[in-house]
Amino acid sequence: MNFHIKALSIATTVVIWYIVAVTIIAENFAPLKNALAAATGHHWVSKGVFALILFAVVYGACVFLLTDSRENPKPVYVVIGSAIAGGLAIFLFYVWHFFA
Numbered sequence: 001m002n003f004h005i006k007a008l009s010i011a012t013t014v015v016i017w018y019i020v021a022v023t024i025i026a027e028n029f030a031p032l033k034n035a036l037a038a039a040t041g042h043h044w045v046s047k048g049v050f051a052l053i054l055f056a057v058v059y060g061a062c063v064f065l066l067t068d069s070r071e072n073p074k075p076v077y078v079v080i081g082s083a084i085a086g087g088l089a090i091f092l093f094y095v096w097h098f099f100a
Helices: 005-028 030-040 043-065 074-099
Strands: none
Touching (some): 005 030, 005 043, 005 074, 030 043
């Protein structure tokens, strides 16, 4: 089974930034956090379910739209950078949230 590396990288990067954004916004906007909790019983479970759906949609769209199938490691580096930057953003948000 062959996976489209560029499509996987794009989908993963989009999901990383979705998680970062929805985490920070939900912590500052209670109605969103309550809506996420109401959807599945807990806001983190809802974020995960929506992230899986978003990943599948973005990956499918990218496989359909992208014609470049060359093996290029650059998109993988973007995923690594996004994971580090996103994790740091959430960490710094909670540090700020704790002290503010």
